Amino acid sequence: MRLEPELLDELIVRPGEPASLEERSTIRTRSGWGAEIGVPDRTPDPKKAAKRLLKSSRADLAVVQEQLYRADSASLLVILQGPDASGKDSTIKHVMAGVNPQGCSVVSFKAPSAEELAHDYLWRHHNALPARGHIGIFNRSYYEEVLVVRVHPRLLDNETVAPGTEPGPELWRERYEAINAFEDHLVRSATCIVKFYLHVSKREQRRRLVARLEDPGKRWKFSSSDVAERAFFDQYRVAYEDALTATSTEAAPWYVVPADDKPTLRALVAGVVVTQMDRMNLVPRPISASESVALEVAREELLAGRD
Secondary structure, eight states: OOOOHHHHHHHBOOTTSOOOGGGSOSSOOSSOGGGGGTOOTTOSOHHHHHHHHHHHHHHHHHHHHHHHHHHOSOEEEEEEEOSTTSSHHHHHHHHTTTSOGGGEEEEEOOSOOHHHHTSOTTHHHHHTOOOTTOEEEEESOGGGGGTHHHHSGGGGGGSOOOTTOOOSHHHHHHHHHHHHHHHHHHHHTTEEEEEEEEEOOHHHHHHHHHHHHHOTTTGGGOOHHHHHHHTTHHHHHHHHHHHHHHHOOSSSOEEEEEOSSHHHHHHHHHHHHHHHHHTTOOOOOOOOHHHHHHHHHHHHHHHHOOO
16 A cells, blocks of 8 residues: 555655654554545544555555566665564564565664674674565664664774774764765665654553563563663663654655554554555566577477477
């Protein structure tokens, strides 16, 4: 399902303008996207509307993924960022349920290894970029370098940085510029980048963490660090505000998606991805004259066969 310009405009962080996270809802959008799929905006069951949009978008995503693969001229990189329990894993699971796994990869970036720390912070992400014709999904990304490292500056001690580098506004500004330059290079190299911030409230985060602990089947998702990091929720919100404001560009804008309601979150993410892939103007790779001759020879050989 392609989203209307009004809704996209509401979700996007306009380049050069503040992200204004405190002013954005974590629950719903102002635009009546439910009506786009035949469900009144004031439906008594908004989850039904969201599920219908997700179903429609998944079908469309399967089609445009095939177009991406056939064109063999570009790639798609989807970046998901958000606080713990904001719904990143489940969004990937539900939105990408209909794509061909042969053409899609998911990379979850955890704490860097010793080898990764021996390189610059973009190195491990560059190695994980999707190939031409493929979709790549980053569950967290290089943005952690201006988020978790900003909230916990001691982590900088383990990184390969210039002597005398100190955490502070100048370092974050330099990293924003480096990230923008990196993404501009990727876009110029035919990688479409779609970035999502999953905007969850502190109250909903708490509810989900408690639910994990109370459900034996979900306890594996819980980590003691979730509680420790929750104490820094407000600091992370400030870090996200600055990062989204500084790195939402014409080439690679951010979309802030309300994440307190998971069906709404999944439907909107799927809709944005399909809409952006439509804009890639994917056309099949042209077949050369020599390839056409080879194909015709193969056809004739097959038709001449007796078995």
